[in-house]
Amino acid sequence: MARHHPDLVFCRKISGASVGLLCERCEGRCCICDSFVRPCIPVHVCDDCAYGSNSGRCIICGAKGVTEAYYCEECCLLEKDRDGCPRVINIGVARSDLFYERRKHNLAGGGGKGKGKGKGK
Numbered sequence: 579m580a581r582h583h584p585d586l587v588f589c590r591k592i593s594g595a596s597v598g599l600l601c602e603r604c605e606g607r608c609c610i611c612d613s614f615v616r617p618c619i620p621v622h623v624c625d626d627c628a629y630g631s632n633s634g635r636c637i638i639c640g641a642k643g644v645t646e647a648y649y650c651e652e653c654c655l656l657e658k659d660r661d662g663c664p665r666v667i668n669i670g671v672a673r674s675d676l677f678y679e680r681r682k683h684n685l686a687g688g689g690g691k692g693k694g695k696g697k698g699k
């Protein structure tokens with residue numbers, strides 16, 4: 579079963595009037611369980627996630643949002659839509675592998691500008 583990262587943390591603040599968005603890659607997915615089956619209820623995100631730097635972003639992966647997000651039928655039955663804002667807030671953590679890969683790559687390329695870790699106290 580194609581679930582996203584098991585450590586994902588959802589925002590869970592009280593949803594506002596704004597509809598959550600998904601990017602091209604995540605289009606059609608349920609924002610909770612990744613199911614593509616029977617999108618049922620439009621996703622509403624909290625004001626914090628709807629405005630500012632998060633506005634117009636995919637609530638699953640943070641890419642540019644292009645389409646409205648939905649809860650699948652199963653999640654509606656389980657009343658996941660009442661759990662509050664479903665935006666993933668630890669995207670950075672889920673992506674840290676990728677970041678690490680890139681950093682390694684930079685170092686291999688002879689970059690390595692940053693200072694090493696300071697000695698602990």
Ligand SMILES: [Zn+2]
Nearest residue numbers: 589624627663
């Ligand atoms: Zn939120």
Ligand SMILES: [Zn+2]
Nearest residue numbers: 601604636639
């Ligand atoms: Zn996405």
Ligand SMILES: [Zn+2]
Nearest residue numbers: 608611650653
């Ligand atoms: Zn679902």
